[in-house]
Amino acid sequence: MATTRIALIGGFAPRRCGIATFTADIHSALGIASNAIAIDIYAMKPAGARFQFDAAVTSTITENSLNSFVAAAAKINRSGADIVWLQHEFGLFGGPAGDLILELLERVAAPLIVTLHTVLPEPDADQLRVIQELVARAAKLIVMSEGAGRLLHTVYGADADQVVVIPHGVPDRPFGRTQEFKRKFGFDDRQVMMTFGLLSSGKGIETVIEALPAIVEKTPGTLYCIVGATHPNLLAREGEAYRERLQAQAKALGVADHILWRDAFLESDELLDLIEAADIYVTAYPGAAQATSGTLSYAVALGKAVISTPFAHALELLGDEHGILVPFNDSDAIAREVASLLDEPDRRLALQQRAYARGRDMLWSSFAAQSLRVIESVKIRRNLRHIHGPVGIEGLLRICDGTGILQHSIFTVPDRSHGYCVDDNARALMLMNRWGCETEPDRSRLASTFAAFVESAWNPESGEFRNFMGFDRKWLENAGSHDSCDRTIWALGATALEGNSAGMRRWARGLFDRTAQSAFGLTSPRATAFAMLGADYLLATETGHGLADRILNDGAMRLQALLDVHRRPVWLWFEPVLAYDNCRLSEAMIRAGLRSNRSDWTNSGLETLCWLFDIQIAPDGHFRPIGSESFGHAYQPPKPFDQQPVEIWAAIDAAAAAFDATGDPIWLTHAARAFEWFAGANDRGIAVACRASGSCHDGINPRGLNLNEGAESLLSFQLANCAIRDLLSLPE
Structure with a gap:
């Protein structure tokens, strides 16, 4: 079988962001799934970044540098790439709504696949323009939820046969090891809630902290782990002011001793170990626009009892009693549901088992298999028709x-x-x-x-x-x-x-x-x-x-x-x-x-x-x-x-x-x-x-x-x- 060469564009290790982790996971999963795939990684590099990329990276593209995008396009064309696969997020590339990526895409000849990590229901003019241009160029658009797919049709004009829904990939780990990992992290006698991901104001953590006093009153041993470094863009704008505001809120509510802050971007294995130590995972996005949450996918796949606000991805993933949905910005509802789960271990275990079962359909091996089918569907096959000789009129x-x-x-x-x-x-x-x-x-x-x-x-x-x-x-x-x-x-x-x-x-x-x-x-x-x-x-x-x-x-x-x-x-x-x-x-x-x-x-x-x-x-x-x-x-x-x-x-x-x-x-x-x-x-x-x-x-x-x-x-x-x-x- 001929090798299919893929130019994979996104972040990559050791860059610390969700897209970098996701791109690295794709690279690993495809490598395991097929030996007929060659992947050239074109890693997005922040201007002025000094870190050394992983050896697997073929080339880097510097955000906000037009010449860098143009040079990468030329290199992709020279490489004979069969497919260009873009991991898209607005803030990754530079220019209004990240439109510099279009300078690369309009210069490459290979068919384009785009994974859209954010699909906004109410985009601004630049966001609409960029996504519509991607729709016009992409052979396939991969999204991770049905809701995001519907938005691509109704808001951005994508064709039905252009959109493919593939759930966010997740790791494959055994079920039921919570106590083992509690011992590892010193949580033996604690009931553990957790939220993880890059810290930013759009995660609704304020609402969860506001719920803590009522939770602690009923279950004094509760520990809320907030895991993740402050988002780099937020850090550049205001330093750690947001984290400090959250810490001040917890102190004012008298629950500071019930919060463990892990201010770090954890490597995958350490992060997964920490999630396994949790009893309950909480995601409290304050609005319905969040199309996809990789953190939510990980929590479900690892068999956590999940409490979430009803944003689009959560509605799909947690439906049919695979999790618990609470209203947006409702700390009382979060407190009631957490306390109830902590008080009813049998109910909590059943919910964890249902979540784990759903996660079996989202493993990286499944993501890779579905992605390979998409790749094969758009790969060029030049079977020439006989066209010399007389033609009709x-x-x-x-x-x-x-x-x-x-x-x-x-x-x-x-x-x-x-x-x-x-x-x-x-x-x-x-x-x-x-x-x-x-x-x-x-x-x-x-x-x-x-x-x-x-x-x-x-x-x-x-x-x-x-x-x-x-x-x-x-x-x-x-x-x-x-x-x-x-x-x-x-x-x-x-x-x-x-x-x-x-x-x-x-x-x-x-x-x-x-x-x-x-x-x-x-x-x-x-x-x-x-x-x-x-x-x-x-x-x-x-x-x-x-x-x-x-x-x-x-x-x-x-x-x-x-x-x-x-x-x-x-x-x-x-x-x-x-x-x-x-x-x-x-x-x-x-x-x-x-x-x-x-x-x-x-x-x-x-x-x-x-x-x-x-x-x-x-x-x-x-x-x-x-x-x-x-x-x-x-x-x-x-x-x-x-x-x-x-x-x-x-x-x-x-x-x-x-x-x-x-x-x-x-x-x-x-x-x-x-x-x-x-x-x-x-x-x-x-x-x-x-x-x-x-x-x-x-x-x-x-x-x-x-x-x-x-x-x-x-x-x-x-x-x-x-x-x-x-x-x-x-x-x-």
């Missing part, structure tokens, strides 16, 4: 009508509300040039429809193409974007050369001559590249065509100037940022160099394309197109998501241009690798396109497929299929 026919091709679909249903655009109709016209005769009469009919749309898009008053048209056939603008205008010029040049009838070729040539002047003066590098590609096609029909020659040469000089300005030792690109259709810029330079016999332009195109392909190959060798989340980040490495089919078509066309320029078969390899992305050779191991219908999903996001099938995606797959067919001389 039903998907395209579904979103076309007498006006043109509709922009979007809701899953497979055409979405009329967004109407049409010249971008898609221009691409669709190019596709009709490349479909084979076996698609007649649909090919000719649709070619005329798309050409008519392009013709009507030209606005002679503005001297530009319009882009968006409503479903009512009314244009929504006087001029479209520069990119859409020059993409249309590209389609006209291609149709002038490849149109499937003489009449179609004459029409395209004529409209090119009337409209291509609009390509001058545009600012977008992609618009420049699109117009250059159209001009190159036109020059293939007529060497020396003046307008096309100017577009091609002026464009190449502009792109070369941009490259000279923006290139850096590790940044070989025409812009300071990456965007969509990146490969078209390199392709245009290669084509311009070949057409104009300018080896410097060709070399610039090849050099930039090599750089671009290098950063689009994942560590295990599959193609990873630059995701839209990368756009606009100056001189930054690309982020993996969202991945879109248009990048695949562009990569194959650019590789074809590079092969024409060099004859080097490496470009055939690059093209084939990119095309296999459609078949499942991608970051989610899932087929994006369907050969039988010729349809294609809208891309890959962190959770998997975008299940919509819009025009751009479908056309990109169809055109990529034609391009790979021609490049590799595959049968039609």
Whole structure:
């Protein structure tokens, strides 16, 4: 069995917090449960911390350090991690509501599992934003109570199949050793109550201390053990002032001699021994929002009689007479229930036995087994579908009508509300040039429809193409974007050369001559590249065509100037940022160099394309197109998501241009690798396109497929299929 590599992010020993303990317990439990798991621990480190992490830690991430999160993401990607598993708590990472963790997560490609240790019913704006972003990215969200799962659905919008409830893991110890451990700690003649965990005002300890006088009056030998160091955040803010207030309260009530303070973060074995010495465990959270309590889980698993306020986790864990629930902030109720249990040993023993029995379902071995099932459910399996060869046309026919091709679909249903655009109709016209005769009469009919749309898009008053048209056939603008205008010029040049009838070729040539002047003066590098590609096609029909020659040469000089300005030792690109259709810029330079016999332009195109392909190959060798989340980040490495089919078509066309320029078969390899992305050779191991219908999903996001099938995606797959067919001389 192949090893599954997990990047486990959380605290870790010797850091003293609940998340660190939990992460260490996961590491240990999974190691025992499976020898087919390799775990790389990425331990959160407080800024300025001087302690030495356990040797099991692969790397540390310093909270509040953006560079540290970015570096960890790069290391995770290089490691070939199959899964990223995050232990989430708001205060662990830095930034508003701990949002710095998102800087890491948006850069990693492996599927994400998140264990949410706090799920708030009434989050503030930052907390809501962070959890919703985690929901958008996570393949699975693990919570430890059904109540937390419901909150994820109702408050944060998680899908039902995204949420998994796995109770907090607990140790496996024998039942009934209370007296043995009382002797160990010198509690032989005492009735012992206990609360443990990092000391903070949200634990309700004041209420328990307030109940002590009534308890001691009935059972004078009662000892209340308050175990745990002051929470580090509270300690940083006010030192030990909170503990001192509690101690002053106990002294004022005359019960100071009945409280044992263990002001320390105990190692696991010592802590468990101390819990075993208790008769009753008390948790008195003052509100219902507490989603999960690891301390409560430990007390139940060790067979303690538990008295708790009815916060969400306690309601689930202690229901059906597995514990006793008392109202919030009600010291009288706590006193009555403690006194009753201490006075009735048989009742107390029965409650302890029921608690212990419930704890058997929560052992770390069970947690590990359930976690392994979650891991297996999201692990990528790249079983490629056969996708080379002829593809169907039903998907395209579904979103076309007498006006043109509709922009979007809701899953497979055409979405009329967004109407049409010249971008898609221009691409669709190019596709009709490349479909084979076996698609007649649909090919000719649709070619005329798309050409008519392009013709009507030209606005002679503005001297530009319009882009968006409503479903009512009314244009929504006087001029479209520069990119859409020059993409249309590209389609006209291609149709002038490849149109499937003489009449179609004459029409395209004529409209090119009337409209291509609009390509001058545009600012977008992609618009420049699109117009250059159209001009190159036109020059293939007529060497020396003046307008096309100017577009091609002026464009190449502009792109070369941009490259000279923006290139850096590790940044070989025409812009300071990456965007969509990146490969078209390199392709245009290669084509311009070949057409104009300018080896410097060709070399610039090849050099930039090599750089671009290098950063689009994942560590295990599959193609990873630059995701839209990368756009606009100056001189930054690309982020993996969202991945879109248009990048695949562009990569194959650019590789074809590079092969024409060099004859080097490496470009055939690059093209084939990119095309296999459609078949499942991608970051989610899932087929994006369907050969039988010729349809294609809208891309890959962190959770998997975008299940919509819009025009751009479908056309990109169809055109990529034609391009790979021609490049590799595959049968039609």
